[in-house]
Amino acid sequence: MPEQKISIRDMAERLGVSPTTVSFVLNGKQKEKRISDKVAKRIIAMAKKLKYEPNHMARGLRTGKTKTIGLIVEDISNHFFAHIAKVVEHRALMYGYRVLYCSTEDNIKKARELLQMLKYRQVDGFIITPTASLEKEISALLGEKRPVVLIDRFLPGLPVSYVIADNFTGSYQAVTHLIKQGYRKIGFVTTTSSQTQMKSRFDGYRQPLGDRGIPYNEDLVLRIPFGSARSNAPRIIMEMIEKHRPEALFFATNYLGICGIEGIKKLGMQMPDDIALASFDEHDLFRLHDPGITCISQPIDRIARKVVDILVTEMESETGEVTQLMLPPKLVIRGSSTRPVGETSTALQQNA
Amino acid sequence: MPEQKISIRDMAERLGVSPTTVSFVLNGKQKEKRISDKVAKRIIAMAKKLKYEPNHMARGLRTGKTKTIGLIVEDISNHFFAHIAKVVEHRALMYGYRVLYCSTEDNIKKARELLQMLKYRQVDGFIITPTASLEKEISALLGEKRPVVLIDRFLPGLPVSYVIADNFTGSYQAVTHLIKQGYRKIGFVTTTSSQTQMKSRFDGYRQPLGDRGIPYNEDLVLRIPFGSARSNAPRIIMEMIEKHRPEALFFATNYLGICGIEGIKKLGMQMPDDIALASFDEHDLFRLHDPGITCISQPIDRIARKVVDILVTEMESETGEVTQLMLPPKLVIRGSSTRPVGETSTALQQNA
DNA sequence: CTGAAAGCGCTTACAG
DNA sequence: CTGAAAGCGCTTACAG
Numbered sequence: 225m226p227e228q229k230i231s232i233r234d235m236a237e238r239l240g241v242s243p244t245t246v247s248f249v250l251n252g253k254q255k256e257k258r259i260s261d262k263v264a265k266r267i268i269a270m271a272k273k274l275k276y277e278p279n280h281m282a283r284g285l286r287t288g289k290t291k292t293i294g295l296i297v298e299d300i301s302n303h304f305f306a307h308i309a310k311v312v313e314h315r316a317l318m319y320g321y322r323v324l325y326c327s328t329e330d331n332i333k334k335a336r337e338l339l340q341m342l343k344y345r346q347v348d349g350f351i352i353t354p355t356a357s358l359e360k361e362i363s364a365l366l367g368e369k370r371p372v373v374l375i376d377r378f379l380p381g382l383p384v385s386y387v388i389a390d391n392f393t394g395s396y397q398a399v400t401h402l403i404k405q406g407y408r409k410i411g412f413v414t415t416t417s418s419q420t421q422m423k424s425r426f427d428g429y430r431q432p433l434g435d436r437g438i439p440y441n442e443d444l445v446l447r448i449p450f451g452s453a454r455s456n457a458p459r460i461i462m463e464m465i466e467k468h469r470p471e472a473l474f475f476a477t478n479y480l481g482i483c484g485i486e487g488i489k490k491l492g493m494q495m496p497d498d499i500a501l502a503s504f505d506e507h508d509l510f511r512l513h514d515p516g517i518t519c520i521s522q523p524i525d526r527i528a529r530k531v532v533d534i535l536v537t538e539m540e541s542e543t544g545e546v547t548q549l550m551l552p553p554k555l556v557i558r559g560s561s562t563r564p565v566g567e568t569s570t571a572l573q574q575n576a
Numbered sequence: 577m578p579e580q581k582i583s584i585r586d587m588a589e590r591l592g593v594s595p596t597t598v599s600f601v602l603n604g605k606q607k608e609k610r611i612s613d614k615v616a617k618r619i620i621a622m623a624k625k626l627k628y629e630p631n632h633m634a635r636g637l638r639t640g641k642t643k644t645i646g647l648i649v650e651d652i653s654n655h656f657f658a659h660i661a662k663v664v665e666h667r668a669l670m671y672g673y674r675v676l677y678c679s680t681e682d683n684i685k686k687a688r689e690l691l692q693m694l695k696y697r698q699v700d701g702f703i704i705t706p707t708a709s710l711e712k713e714i715s716a717l718l719g720e721k722r723p724v725v726l727i728d729r730f731l732p733g734l735p736v737s738y739v740i741a742d743n744f745t746g747s748y749q750a751v752t753h754l755i756k757q758g759y760r761k762i763g764f765v766t767t768t769s770s771q772t773q774m775k776s777r778f779d780g781y782r783q784p785l786g787d788r789g790i791p792y793n794e795d796l797v798l799r800i801p802f803g804s805a806r807s808n809a810p811r812i813i814m815e816m817i818e819k820h821r822p823e824a825l826f827f828a829t830n831y832l833g834i835c836g837i838e839g840i841k842k843l844g845m846q847m848p849d850d851i852a853l854a855s856f857d858e859h860d861l862f863r864l865h866d867p868g869i870t871c872i873s874q875p876i877d878r879i880a881r882k883v884v885d886i887l888v889t890e891m892e893s894e895t896g897e898v899t900q901l902m903l904p905p906k907l908v909i910r911g912s913s914t915r916p917v918g919e920t921s922t923a924l925q926q927n928a
Numbered sequence: 929c930t931g932a933a934a935g936c937g938c939t940t941a942c943a944g
Numbered sequence: 945c946t947g948a949a950a951g952c953g954c955t956t957a958c959a960g
Contacts, residue, residue: 231953242931247955258929277696281642282953284633285936300665306658313652313678322697325677326665344629345674485864509861512837583937594947599939610945634937637952 230274239266246271250278284346292322293535294342295351296335298376300327303478303507304524305353308375311528312351319536321348328355330417330450336361343370349539351531354379356419371538375531377421378548385538387531387549391421391504394520394553395428395474398502401518401555402472403436405563407500411444411470413461413480425476425504443468448480457483462491471500472561478505481517485509501560515559522553582626591618598623602630636698644674645887646694647703648687650728652679655830655859656876657705660727663880664703671888673700680707682769682802688713695722701891703883706731708771723890727883729773730900737890737899739883743773743856746872746905747780747826750854753870753907754824755788757915759852763796763822765813765832777828777856795820800832809835814843823852824913830857833869837861853912867911874905 232250236243241263248257249267270276284290293316297305305327313323324347328335335355342350349371354362359379365372366384374386402410412429414422426445433440446464448457461484465473475481481503488499495501495515502518503510510517534547584602588595593615600609601619622628636642645668649657657679665675676699680687687707694702701723706714711731717724718736726738754762764781766774778797785792798816800809813836817825827833833855840851847853847867854870855862862869886899 232955233953243954244931244933244956245929248930251955260929263930279637279953280697281633281636282936283955285631285637285938285952286954286956288936290633299662300652301655301658301662303653306653309677310651310653310679322676322678322693324674325661327662340629341674345632482860482864489864489866508834508859509864512834512841512861513864514841514866584939585937595938596940596947596949597945600946603939612945615946631937634952635939637936637954638938638940640952 230276231279232276235267235270235274235276239263239270241267250276288346289348290346291320292324292345292347293349293351293532294338294345294347295323295325296338296342296353297325297327298330298353298355300325304376304505304522307524308528311525312532315529315532316536319532321532321536328353330355332357339365349373349535351375351535353377354419356417369542369544371535371542373531373535373538373547375527377419380420383546385534385545385547385549387527387534387551388421389522389527389553390550391424391553392428392431394504394522394555395425395476396432397428397553397555398474398504398518398520399429400432400436401557402474402500402502402561403432403438405472405500405561407472407561408438409441409444409469409471410438411446411464411468411473412476413446413448413464413473413484414476415480416447416449422476429474444470448483458487458490461487465491465493465499472496473499473501475501475503478503478507478510478519481505481519482507482509485513485517495560496562500563506556510558513560518558518561519556520553521556523551526551582628583631584628587619587622587626587628591615591622593619602628640698641700642698643672644676644697644699645701645703645884646690646697646699647675647677648690648694648705649677649679650682650705650707652677656728656857656874659876660880663877664884667881667884668888671884673884673888680705682707684709691717701725701887703727703887705729706771708769721894721896723887723894725883725887725890725899727879729771732772735898737886737897737901739879739886739901739903740773741874741879741905742902743776743905744780744783746856746874746907747777747828748784749780749905749907750826750856750870750872751781752784752788753909754826754852754854754913755784755790757824757852757913759824759913760790761793761796761821761823762790763798763816763820763825764828765798765800765816765825765836766828767832768799768801774828781826796822800835810839810842813839817843817845817851824848825851825853827853827855830855830859830862830871833857833871834859834861837865837869847912848914852915858908862910865912870910870913871908872905873908875903878903 232243232246236246245259246267249259249264254264295312299305300309309325316323326338332355335358339361351373353376354374359382362382372384374384376388378386430440448460473484475484493499504520506519506521510519530549584595584598588598597611598619601611601616606616647664651657661677668675678690684707687710691713703725705728706726711734714734724736726736728740730738782792800812825836827836845851856872858871858873862871882901
């Protein structure tokens with residue numbers, strides 16, 4: 225097991241050629257630089273024999289490229305982002321890129337620091353779940369011609385690539401489904417964020433109410449700050465349910481849905497008899513809860529793959545193209561929202 | 577917004593001092609190198625004004641240090657590892673280290689490639705969830721004096737640091753609890769892995785049976801390969817239940833437990849009346865399922881923090897110390913395993 | 929067809 | 945108290 229310390233110069237000396245020639249051959253520029261087949265073959269054989277590995281730092285210093293992508297998510301321990309990360313990593317590897325992950329925890333200050341750190345580490349490109357108020361920093365990246373693709377949400381007005389789910393349609397489908405099941409007093413539990421994904425989910429909640437003549441009631445909309453979610457959210461949701469007695473609740477994210485289930489459980493209520501429920505995002509809990517939780521499943525794999533494809537294209541071609549992609553989510557209907565006795569509509573059962 | 581291209585040389589020229597002096601001051605060697613306060617102050621002021629950021633690659637090339645930790649987990653999308661990753665990232669940052677993650681998917685070949693890649697990227701230290709048969713590669717790392725800490729499992733006989741949960745005791749507690757509840761025909765669903773964590777969990781299953789005079793029955797032990805888990809596991813579990821009719825099942829990991837719930841559900845069986853259930857690891861599904869799923873909760877935060885502490889100590893002191901740490905898990909008793917009418921024992925309700 | 933040389937930005941022995 | 949110089953390992957314009 226050789227200490228991996230073979231440099232280009234070492235090999236050049238052993239072979240009696242110049243480091244230049246070795247570098248050319250190893251970088252596949254044999255033809256372009258018209259290196260003789262004989263020399264090239266000897267170089268390649270030697271590199272293989274010595275298990276030559278280029279020094280990443282040296283190459284990076286020289287070329288300014290690190291073959292690394294920075295991935296900023298909101299929370300790596302969230303089911304949605306953990307899966308995104310996994311697929312991004314896998315896809316990036318196919319292109320020869322590594323991924324440096326980090327989580328903002330929806331904290332603007334932390335997001336700024338991470339951006340700074342990734343710049344300093346000279347990642348070649350960025351995949352960013354932006355927090356609010358990150359326009360200036362993203363603009364700066366664009367100004368420096370650094371490839372950026374946003375994910376999950378975007379920053380209106382900024383000419384930057386993104387891949388998102390069609391959040392409006394997702395919500396719209398879920399709420400329409402609830403209405404068709406006969407529910408009219410439908411509540412919406414969301415975050416305090418006014419970013420695009422949440423705005424669209426809200427619009428997709430409100431619109432079908434209007435379309436079907438159901439009055440919008442602000443009392444039924446609950447906004448819970450990101451930070452307090454884990455600790456207080458179930459309690460806050462319980463209070464809202466007790467105070468306003470919604471017939472159905474639609475949750476804007478999986479963790480809110482999870483907190484909702486917890487709250488409903490603590491109240492001793494049954495789904496869907498006492499209250500119906502639907503949530504954005506898929507989750508093992510939604511799939512296996514009894515009853516199953518109706519949800520809007522985002523095409524996680526496609527989102528993640530596309531975001532890498534777009535970023536890699538941008539990193540390697542530097543055309544400055546802006547690609548904005550919106551992928552359709554899927555309504556998965558389960559027991560939590562289907563009226564017991566088929567009262568109003570057909571109750572499809574779609575299990576994943 | 578200045579293009580962050582200020583180098584030490586730039587600053588040296590502007591200040592009329594040498595790059596050496598600037599470097600010394602910026603690296604906190606003012607005292608050691610006896611740089612005058614006046615010069616030092618000017619350098620620091622200039623660095624601040626110009627928002628100087630050292631070039632990471634250049635520094636890495638020169639020093640051989642990257643201030644990066646490589647973290648190899650089994651599967652970043654698994655609840656346990658996702659949380660580990662989050663805490664490791666956070667803790668590492670406190671020490672000024674970034675984390676490069678990757679998943680082995682329990683594939684030896686992929687593990688080897690990742691190790692190779694991280695070496696090539698010159699990470700300063702490794703946190704590794706080893707797959708089976710990785711002894712040679714880990715030994716090689718140790719031979720090259722690269723700091724390594726294993727997590728979740730270890731490789732017997734290798735003098736390498738690790739942080740793990742006390743898997744034996746965890747299983748032992750869970751199975752003892754089931755026995756105390758009056759269950760005797762207790763099945764165990766595990767992976768085909770014979771690595772330490774699985775071996776200990778198995779031993780912790782078998783031992784209390786013997787202690788209480790319950791015969792060990794090989795038919796009640798089901799071993800499911802990692803890869804097939806997601807697709808076939810629920811079906812395999814269903815078949816075993818139908819064939820051998822265990823009164824209770826203990827699952828060796830959270831994803832197996834999830835598959836078990838799915839299988840039991842498809843069979844239309846009720847917990848704990850038709851079958852009792854407990855699982856290693858915590859999960860939202862276990863917490864909020866109705867009934868709640870009894871589980872062995874690992875001290876994820878402590879494991880992750882400790883593993884970083886140990887690694888950083890090793891990276892910065894290079895003493896070659898080997899620290900092997902085993903942390904106690906916690907039995908969380910829920911409805912899935914508590915005999916309905918307190919038949920045999922007291923049924924504690926511990927909710928998280 | 930091949931090589932000598934410069935330089936990426938830093939750190940650090942060495943000299944004074 | 946400070947600086948000139950070498951060198952980490954690579955890539956690439958330039959020269960022949």
